[in-house]
Amino acid sequence: MSAFDDHKEELDHYETMMGRHRGRLAVTLDRLTNAMVLIGQHTVYCHSSRIPDQPALDVQIVNGELRKAKELIQSVMEELRAERDARDAPDRNGGSRPK
Numbered sequence: 001m002s003a004f005d006d007h008k009e010e011l012d013h014y015e016t017m018m019g020r021h022r023g024r025l026a027v028t029l030d031r032l033t034n035a036m037v038l039i040g041q042h043t044v045y046c047h048s049s050r051i052p053d054q055p056a057l058d059v060q061i062v063n064g065e066l067r068k069a070k071e072l073i074q075s076v077m078e079e080l081r082a083e084r085d086a087r088d089a090p091d092r093n094g095g096s097r098p099k
Helices: 008-018 020-043 055-087
Strands: none
Touching: 008 020, 020 055
């Protein structure tokens, strides 16, 4: 099943609230957050043999990559919002800009 089928209600909700692109990115962030939670739970059982207080190196790498992906998605969402706000902002004469 595709992500669009699996998360239809969540997609509909966020796309209605935030627009199509930002809504899909928001659902993507939720999926990444869920993956990070699962990785976090895995670190309880999977420790480094060299440094027992640290999670295994592969777990650290996966978690780092997920964190970077979230950061990139969040930056796109912020840029989309800034573009929308700039487009919708009134001009200096107090009128609205044409859309």
